[in-house]
Amino acid sequence: MDDRNTDEPQAPEQEASASDAGEPFALEAPAEPERAQGHPVDVPRAIEAVLMVADEPLSLVTLATAVGAPMAAVRQTIDGLVADYDGEDGGPRRGFELREVGGGWRLYVRDEFDDLVAEFVNQQTPTRLSQAALETLAVIAYRQPITRGAIASIRAVNVDSVVRTLLSRGLITEQFTDAETGAINYGTTDLLLQQLGINSIEELPLISPLLADGTEGFDDDVR
Numbered sequence: 720m721d722d723r724n725t726d727e728p729q730a731p732e733q734e735a736s737a738s739d740a741g742e743p744f745a746l747e748a749p750a751e752p753e754r755a756q757g758h759p760v761d762v763p764r765a766i767e768a769v770l771m772v773a774d775e776p777l778s779l780v781t782l783a784t785a786v787g788a789p790m791a792a793v794r795q796t797i798d799g800l801v802a803d804y805d806g807e808d809g810g811p812r813r814g815f816e817l818r819e820v821g822g823g824w825r826l827y828v829r830d831e832f833d834d835l836v837a838e839f840v841n842q843q844t845p846t847r848l849s850q851a852a853l854e855t856l857a858v859i860a861y862r863q864p865i866t867r868g869a870i871a872s873i874r875a876v877n878v879d880s881v882v883r884t885l886l887s888r889g890l891i892t893e894q895f896t897d898a899e900t901g902a903i904n905y906g907t908t909d910l911l912l913q914q915l916g917i918n919s920i921e922e923l924p925l926i927s928p929l930l931a932d933g934t935e936g937f938d939d940d941v942r
Contacts, residue, residue, distance in 0.1 A: 760786055760787055760788060762786055762788045762792055762793070762796050763796050763799065763800065765785075765786040765788075766782055766785075766786055766793065766796050766797070766800070767800065769782060769785050769786065770782075770817070770824065770825065770826050771826065773825055773826075775823070775825065776819070776820045776821050776822070776823025776824055776825040777823045777824055777825065778822055778823045778824075779793050779794060779797070779824075781823070782797075782824070797817065797824055800817050801816075801817050804816050804817055813829075814828065814829055814832055815827060815828055815829060816829055848884075848888075849881075851876075851878075851881050852881050852884055852885060854874060855870060855874060855878050855881045855882065855885065856885055856890060856891070856907075856911070858870050858873050858874060859885070859891055859905050859906065859907060860907050860911070860920060860923060861923065861926050863894070863904075863905065863906035863907060863920070864894045864895065864904035864905065864906050865904060865905055865906075866897070866900075866902040866903065866904055866905070867879065867882055867902070867903065867905070868902060870882070870905075882905065888910075889908055889910045890907065890908060890910060890911045890914070891905050891906065891907055891908060891911070892905070892906060892907075892908050893905060894906040907920060
């Protein structure tokens with residue numbers, strides 16, 4: 720018998736033998752979930768990251784899809800995070816907790832810190848200025864430096880309390896005191912510029928087009 724073909728490549732037979740022997744193929748899915756770039760996912764930390772930015776409870780299915788992990792791994796991770804935050808593993812009890820609400824999971828402040836957090840949030844987001852305060856602030860912004868008496872004259876009302884409010888908010892400041900009359904002159908602060916999203920007071924629009932007759936309330940066209 721002609722045996723000249725015995726030296727031909729036997730790759731297909733060898734691969735089949737490896738498979739029959741129980742050896743894994745090179746393309747077998749990895750044990751740990753991976754993102755598209757090929758880096759393994761730290762499931763607990765990935766879930767924490769997603770929960771930190773979630774504004775509503777997330778279901779296990781949503782979390783599993785977000786981090787690319789099996790449902791079983793996500794369920795186990797959630798149980799572990801709950802125990803960790805509650806201090807069940809001997810560590811400190813966190814100021815927040817992972818709570819199941821409406822079929823999903825979300826991070827919440829613990830009940831004992833509700834009042835503290837509410838007070839902090841209210842301080843960071845103060846109530847809106849009244850119409851009177853906004854009008855007074857506009858007069859100061861366009862006519863600064865300006866005294867309290869001049870502001871009252873333009874607005875035709877007493878502005879003492881409103882000026883105090885604007886000072887307490889840090890939107891205006893006492894720039895200087897008139898040497899002759901002793902009157903304090905007020906001007907706006909950098910905080911107001913930040914709130915308006917401008918770099919300087921010169922970026923304010925012209926006032927004339929905003930008034931009923933183009934001149935009411937001001938002697939000339941100012942910014």
